[in-house]
Amino acid sequence: MSSRADWRDRLNPQMEPGLAEEIDVFEAQLELRQQDRIDERVFAETRLRRGAYGQRYDNGLRHDGTGQKQLPYPAGRLTKGPETMWDAPGMLRIKLPYGGITPDQLDVIAESAEEHSDGILHITTRQDVQLHFVHLEDTVTVMRRIGAVGITTREACGNGVRNITGCPVAGVCHTEAFDVTPYADAMFRFLLGHPDCQDFGRKFKIAFSGCAGEACGLVMMHDFGAIAQVRDGVRGFSLWVGGGLGTTPQQAKLLYDWVPASDLLPVAQAVGRVFGRLGEKKNRNRARIKFLITKLGVDEFRGLVDAERAILPHDDRWTSFLPGAEAWADNPRKAPAPRDPSAELPEGYAEWARTNVQAQRQAGYSVATVALPLGDLTSEQARGLSDIARLHVGDNIRTTVEQNVVLRYVPDAELPALYQALAGIGLASAGAGTILDITACPGTDTCKLGISSSRGLAGELRTRLAAASYIGDASIEGLRIKVSGCFNSCGQHHVADIGFFGNNRKINGYSVPHFQVVLGGRWRENAGSYGMPVGAIPSKRIPEVVEKITTTFASERHEGETFQDWIARLGKKEIGVLLADLKAIPGYDEDRSFYVDWADAREYSVGDIGVGECAGEVISRTELFLTEAEGTAFDAQVALEDGDLARADDLSYRAMLQAAWALVRTEQFDASGDPDDVVREFKQRFYDTERFFDRFSGGKFARPLFVRHAEGAPSDPDAEQVRILADETQLFIDAVHQYEIRQAGATGASV
Amino acid sequence: MSDFPARISAKFFLRDGGDVDAPALIPVFHEWIRRGGVVSGLVIDVADYHHVPDGPGVMLIGHEWDRAVDFTGGRAGVLSVSKRDLDGSLSERVAAVVADALAAASALAGEPSVPWARVGLDEVEVTILDRLFAPNTPESLEAIGPEIAAALAPLNDGAGPGLEQVGDTRRPFKVRASLAGAPDLAAALEGLRASAVA
Numbered sequence: 020m021s022s023r024a025d026w027r028d029r030l031n032p033q034m035e036p037g038l039a040e041e042i043d044v045f046e047a048q049l050e051l052r053q054q055d056r057i058d059e060r061v062f063a064e065t066r067l068r069r070g071a072y073g074q075r076y077d078n079g080l081r082h083d084g085t086g087q088k089q090l091p092y093p094a095g096r097l098t099k100g101p102e103t104m105w106d107a108p109g110m111l112r113i114k115l116p117y118g119g120i121t122p123d124q125l126d127v128i129a130e131s132a133e134e135h136s137d138g139i140l141h142i143t144t145r146q147d148v149q150l151h152f153v154h155l156e157d158t159v160t161v162m163r164r165i166g167a168v169g170i171t172t173r174e175a176c177g178n179g180v181r182n183i184t185g186c187p188v189a190g191v192c193h194t195e196a197f198d199v200t201p202y203a204d205a206m207f208r209f210l211l212g213h214p215d216c217q218d219f220g221r222k223f224k225i226a227f228s229g230c231a232g233e234a235c236g237l238v239m240m241h242d243f244g245a246i247a248q249v250r251d252g253v254r255g256f257s258l259w260v261g262g263g264l265g266t267t268p269q270q271a272k273l274l275y276d277w278v279p280a281s282d283l284l285p286v287a288q289a290v291g292r293v294f295g296r297l298g299e300k301k302n303r304n305r306a307r308i309k310f311l312i313t314k315l316g317v318d319e320f321r322g323l324v325d326a327e328r329a330i331l332p333h334d335d336r337w338t339s340f341l342p343g344a345e346a347w348a349d350n351p352r353k354a355p356a357p358r359d360p361s362a363e364l365p366e367g368y369a370e371w372a373r374t375n376v377q378a379q380r381q382a383g384y385s386v387a388t389v390a391l392p393l394g395d396l397t398s399e400q401a402r403g404l405s406d407i408a409r410l411h412v413g414d415n416i417r418t419t420v421e422q423n424v425v426l427r428y429v430p431d432a433e434l435p436a437l438y439q440a441l442a443g444i445g446l447a448s449a450g451a452g453t454i455l456d457i458t459a460c461p462g463t464d465t466c467k468l469g470i471s472s473s474r475g476l477a478g479e480l481r482t483r484l485a486a487a488s489y490i491g492d493a494s495i496e497g498l499r500i501k502v503s504g505c506f507n508s509c510g511q512h513h514v515a516d517i518g519f520f521g522n523n524r525k526i527n528g529y530s531v532p533h534f535q536v537v538l539g540g541r542w543r544e545n546a547g548s549y550g551m552p553v554g555a556i557p558s559k560r561i562p563e564v565v566e567k568i569t570t571t572f573a574s575e576r577h578e579g580e581t582f583q584d585w586i587a588r589l590g591k592k593e594i595g596v597l598l599a600d601l602k603a604i605p606g607y608d609e610d611r612s613f614y615v616d617w618a619d620a621r622e623y624s625v626g627d628i629g630v631g632e633c634a635g636e637v638i639s640r641t642e643l644f645l646t647e648a649e650g651t652a653f654d655a656q657v658a659l660e661d662g663d664l665a666r667a668d669d670l671s672y673r674a675m676l677q678a679a680w681a682l683v684r685t686e687q688f689d690a691s692g693d694p695d696d697v698v699r700e701f702k703q704r705f706y707d708t709e710r711f712f713d714r715f716s717g718g719k720f721a722r723p724l725f726v727r728h729a730e731g732a733p734s735d736p737d738a739e740q741v742r743i744l745a746d747e748t749q750l751f752i753d754a755v756h757q758y759e760i761r762q763a764g765a766t767g768a769s770v
Numbered sequence: 771m772s773d774f775p776a777r778i779s780a781k782f783f784l785r786d787g788g789d790v791d792a793p794a795l796i797p798v799f800h801e802w803i804r805r806g807g808v809v810s811g812l813v814i815d816v817a818d819y820h821h822v823p824d825g826p827g828v829m830l831i832g833h834e835w836d837r838a839v840d841f842t843g844g845r846a847g848v849l850s851v852s853k854r855d856l857d858g859s860l861s862e863r864v865a866a867v868v869a870d871a872l873a874a875a876s877a878l879a880g881e882p883s884v885p886w887a888r889v890g891l892d893e894v895e896v897t898i899l900d901r902l903f904a905p906n907t908p909e910s911l912e913a914i915g916p917e918i919a920a921a922l923a924p925l926n927d928g929a930g931p932g933l934e935q936v937g938d939t940r941r942p943f944k945v946r947a948s949l950a951g952a953p954d955l956a957a958a959l960e961g962l963r964a965s966a967v968a
């Protein structure tokens with residue numbers, strides 16, 4: 020077969036020498052690992068830094084709906100990382116800074132997908148391309164093939180600077196201060212492999228935005244972000260730090276309200292140094308920069324960055340890109356041309372143009388969005404798209420965080436022809452940026468940490484919504500839906516109008532896939548605020564949730580009221596009432612479809628969830644235990660609603676015990692689960708020491724546990740008392756979460 | 771240059787490509803994984819791409835092989851892709867891949883929940899997914915066409931069929947062959963297996 024050596028001989032001369040060498044080194048490490056001559060952990064870190072991730076089932080186990088079964092991979096016990104079998108198919112992530120890609124690059128990725136993957140290119144929510152089901156031995160060849168056309172997988176994963184995202188309409192947008200593209204590009208090149216960015220405890224995500232008001236850059240949810248501003252005719256940026264999603268979403272804090280462009284790279288370098296030096300290293304779950312910012316406060320952090328900046332040795336690269344950046348200009352393929360109003364239009368064009376086309380700042384040009392279902396396109400479509408781009412727009416292609424592709428600088432006169440060409444390759448779907456354009460992370464399809472099927476749900480919603488008449492309402496059509504397979508939030512559900520993240524509930528002894536509903540996140544203003552969690556609903560009822568929420572909003576909103584305002588007006592309680600009947604689940608024997616996830620056929624199980632190296636944060640043991648506690652608390656609510664007071668009381672108590680036990684086990688790994696031991700240990704370690712206390716509530720959220728434990732189960736439970744206990748249980752679990760967050764901040768700065 | 775391609779695929783088109791319900795394959799493929807032994811090699815997972823127009827539909831992902839009811843080119847067919855090195859000459863390798871596609875088609879023919887998944891034996895597409903080994907050029911056809919034709923001979927009354935090269939040079943090397951048509955899947959498989967070293 021065509022070997023890696025064949026490709027190396029052919030492609031190495033075409034690559035930048037440094038890159039060719041790096042890939043050679045990775046290949047050598049791969050061979051050493053195959054011979055078991057380097058440690059699996061060392062190899063795992065190397066592999067991740069080269070963008071090669073594990074996928075679901077890579078520990079060699081898979082639940083087939085009846086039980087967990089061994090996958091007998093041919094390489095036997097050889098691993099490519101801890102609990103990661105050598106032969107398990109993996110994912111390769113290709114970085115596209117600011118989503119920029121040329122037709123030639125797209126062709127090469129298409130070829131690589133076809134020859135080394137499953138023929139699908141998947142656009143991610145951070146403008147990367149991912150290939151799935153790639154054999155580890157094949158990753159080297161893909162790296163070489165894409166490296167020969169100037170793209171890389173380097174640091175696409177692992178604890179480093181990930182892809183740098185940016186507005187896909189930068190340079191053609193009406194509201195931007197200036198085109199951020201060359202600045203994002205310069206930072207990407209400067210920080211790639213930079214020695215000051217090799218010692219992070221966790222990943223570091225950077226975003227650029229051309230203005231503050233629109234969504235495109237999503238700066239507020241990034242570890243580090245830059246928003247363009249011009250002051251006194253000088254280009255510069257406001258810089259933001261410490262944003263993030265995941266289990267503890269935080270909005271970024273203002274680091275500097277303005278720095279000139281000449282200071283952009285040294286400040287980023289100084290931030291990297293401070294984060295590398297003070298960020299948490301041991302506990303990956305607390306190692307993102309947001310925890311360091313929380314601990315230190317942004318003012319102290321800024322002082323450290325200032326001090327670091329002052330002693331940085333000068334680097335010519337800080338400013339050598341500036342003349343080129345100032346002079347940066349896109350290179351349209353064609354001259355602008357207005358559309359001929361008398362020209363006959365193809366069928367379907369008007370609707371497509373309404374949702375997928377926006378006029379550029381440059382008269383006579385438009386941006387056309389190619390809406391990709393679930394971010395997927397085939398190699399054949401990718402080639403077709405690159406042909407279309409060559410004809411109409413040249414190199415002006417970008418991927419988007421909404422998992423689409425935009426073609427920029429389409430002469431207006433050519434839009435109908437472009438539409439027809441896209442229709443010819445099955446890529447002319449209308450609905451970009453509407454409720455039909457659903458974003459979803461990989462979820463249980465391929466991600467080790469997936470809890471529920473985000474792609475399955477997104478596909479189902481898309482199909483149903485496309486056929487639903489109610490989405491024609493203007494107030495509904497513009498809403499955004501985003502789905503994550505778990506709380507790590509790669510689907511960016513926090514900033515959706517209607518967001519979902521997967522979780523699991525144990526009901527009557529069966530695991531039932533659920534999604535937590537998160538409403539009212541703000542997409543605009545660079546992901547300006549996060550949504551409100553309003554409760555978990557069985558996966559199979561989520562389409563009903565969407566219909567109920569959207570139609571109620573359309574019919575009951577006040578004149579001019581936004582979705583976010585409506586959600587805020589209703590509040591958690593009223594929304595809870597609105598969705599209450601959708602929490603019900605038929606019995607297992609009555610309707611088994613509720614016990615099977617979307618786009619799956621196996622009885623649902625969480626047995627396939629792995630620990631480790633996914634696109635998101637690593638699940639800590641505490642979080643897993645707390646998830647169980649939440650599941651039990653949910654069951655208590657269900658029992659309460661069913662009028663089974665004794666069971667609701669018992670489940671509430673057990674949920675509090677689980678949460679307390681989760682904390683105890685952070686300090687005593689093998690702590691007994693006996694209720695007396697749990698309560699005693701929790702009280703001694705966390706309550707009596709006041710460590711559990713917060714500034715406003717002291718330790719009051721723990722008291723219901725002590726009282727219920729001391730008094731035992733009521734002989735004749737009172738409905739009101741049990742309802743209070745169920746509510747207090749949720750507050751106790753929330754307080755444990757908060758304790759974890761506080762701890763995270765404290766630990767973050769202690770290293 | 772190596773002597774053999776990294777990946778080879780074969781696709782037999784569905785007899786009635788008009789009434790395909792791709793999601794119905796999801797439970798079928800999951801059940802194949804659970805049962806084991808339905809198709810050869812290690813089967814790992816089911817990948818659902820039925821939302822992608824003219825895409826790979828629903829795939830049964832394996833370690834050595836992927837199988838799918840594939841819609842590429844706008845025509846549905848049972849596809850098998852060999853992903854790991856095979857044994858034998860190129861002709862034997864192609865025969866092994868074609869045999870695997872027929873075996874998958876045969877297994878699907880036994881699934882009552884997908885009555886539309888029945889292939890015709892009068893046409894097959896063979897793709898060499900390795901541009902380094904065989905770019906999609908007339909020279910490649912000249913060089914490896916005879917070996918592919920020889921592999922298909924058992925499905926064509928023992929004679930190598932004519933091959934029609936498909937697609938331009940940016941596509942992987944692909945040929946389509948019209949076949950005399952074996953009487954049934956079992957006979958076709960038997961003939962092929964005799965000439966393949968799988």
Ligand code: SF4
Binds near residue numbers: 503504
């Ligand atoms: S970690 Fe969770 S949110 Fe991220 S890709 Fe995996 S399932 Fe989706």
